[in-house]
Amino acid sequence: MSDFVGTNLRLIRLFHDLSLTELGERVGVSKQFLSRVETGAESVAAALENSLAEELDVLPEFFYHLDPNPIADEQCHFRRQLTTKVVLRQVARARGEMLKRLVGVLDEHVELPHYQVGEADPESPETIERAAEKFRSLFSLGLGPLSNVTRIAENAGAVVMKVHGLANEIDAVSFATKRPLIALNSSGRSACRERFGIAHELGHFSLHIGVLTGDRLTETQANRFASAFLLPRSTFASECGLAIRGTRLNWPGLSELKLRWGVSKAAIIFRGRQLGVFSDDQARAGYVGLNRHGEALQESEDHLIANEEPEVISESLKVMKEHFGVPQSAVAREMRVQPGLLQGLLMSSNPESIDNVVSFLSAGRGVRTIREGAA
Template identity: 40%
Template sequence: MKSFDGSNLRLARLFHGFSLDYVAEQTGKTRQYIHKLEMGSTEPTDELNEALAKSLGVLPSFFIPKSIPLIGEEKVHFRKLSSTKVSTKLAALAKAEVFRRLVDFLDSELTLPPVAFPSIRVASTEDIERAAERCRTEWGLGFGPIANMTRLAERMGAFVTSFDSISTEIDALSIPLKRPIIVRSLAKESPCRLRFDIAHEVGHLVMHEGVVTGDRVTESEANRFASALLLPRISMASLFPRPKSGRIDWAGISEFKQTWKVSKAAILYRAKQLGLLTEEQYKTGVIRLKRKGEATKEEGDDLILVEQPQLIHKAIAALNEKLGVSISDLAFVLGVTPEILAEFVGDSAFQTPKINNVISLTAVRSSRDKM
């Protein structure tokens, strides 16, 4: 049996954003030879295997062939910036694959929240509105403000994380796996825009199963879904602060923002969508926000807490408390170093935080359960 899979070597290299030349220099080999290893044309000696692992921050076991194929770009709802380099995109895909392996292990050992994203096909804006309303109904949200969008996504079964080292070049992405993954960008200063990003990715998970996304149509659909999920039309119709004497009620908009935790820009756009503002009123509002320097970070953002993922930390804490699996043990199982796991879960995971009951991890599967 093969004991070395070159695709895992390439995965580890791309995870760090390293070039072939860098790995060759670190191991005393040529660029061409490292490329042959990645393509499966040859296999390394045990000594070189150790050197490769050391240079890439993994264990030699990381290179062993895996039964599940790597995540392909076509399976990822990828929202990158127009200036994103190809190398950054490849690094994001590599990080997503390593995080998927972590999630798969957690899913095999713990009883996690069941995945509850419905699959809904849409063909019109009315379909999208109804899809968001159906989700609110099925998830027991009613039509009021969503207190924590990140926690909602986790309660519906998704793992939420961030890739800190590439946040400035990747807007957001999601992967519709058996256990969905949502990756947010921490480069955005606005907590409201982070919430919108999570809602946008939830839209992809709900509406675009098996659909290649990233084009203008699918991105527009996900944006409409996010708007409809965060600001339901029935609530907007009754609660949106209408213009006074034709002028936007900015005091009312500011208060509305704090209640619904949605940016003023998104509120104005949603109001225009629903005919609560005219095109002219909307344009005037956008100009005012830009003039006041609120194009990216708005007044009142500091009053809204930045949402933090919780499920990944609770899962790792449960592994430690119920099974005695430390972060180092977990890294060993995955064939990586604890430092690689820290990129996904932060240094706080090394302190194994206590579990509360916000997200239930009520049972740990024993080895007997899996026999």
């Protein structure tokens, strides 16, 4: 039999957001002992192994499977990585790792969309603008507002999922793995914030292959991509005039632009300044106005824009059950976890309780790709 893999214990402990002390108290050993187990310096008796498996909602064999492709540092893209506490990033990374394992099982049963996010050079604002324009062109998205950014990302071959338990400081985190993943914070972000977060992560996938991100430069580059993707310069610049009245910003005009383009007023101000439509003073006044009206984090029109729901995972699970006879319990077994852990990871994305959905996947193997015009 293969050896107990201590890093798997650490992974699933962090997935549950448990410290060594907390887990040690639950299974009756010291944090020092568990630390040695995680580093491979201590063996595990059968009784402790069973206790750990029961406490952490996995099957005992979970601890013996060595992942040949663990997520590396340069594959993780966190928003505001440098200001987010290490332990919070570790928990998010563990949740991403378990999401990767789930997607790995799905890829064995269902043919997901081919990955089509091309590599681009982030050396200048112009090259980033062109990368965003090329992405739109590849999927025939035109130059107008995008009705469903989540679906576009999934059609491009990424897997998007709302993840429970991410720290409030983390809007989104992505993983540039074999099947790229975008994990969104499930804690009540607005649709505009989620859409920008997805576009930001697509920017990382395009611009930062093999690059450690999270610093000011890479975040600025990903934000530029997101802005250019959501608000293309060739069309949006001409519409920005709606947000100016005389020498001042026109707030009703900003609201109208927000509802049309599906981005926040803050993002519109940012993009307008970026394109030279708004002056520094106008942009500054806009940010001050948002703060003064309590709209720094949540804007007044947010409730008017519906949140988008990811489809790939839920629809893949539904197809697996209905057409291949593979229930979620079998998926959990392939992941070497208990069904309860999988349910927790899926949260409300449980296709076994969904009856009326428009299938993203076809009835057999393969995918029905949906272009923006039909979204």
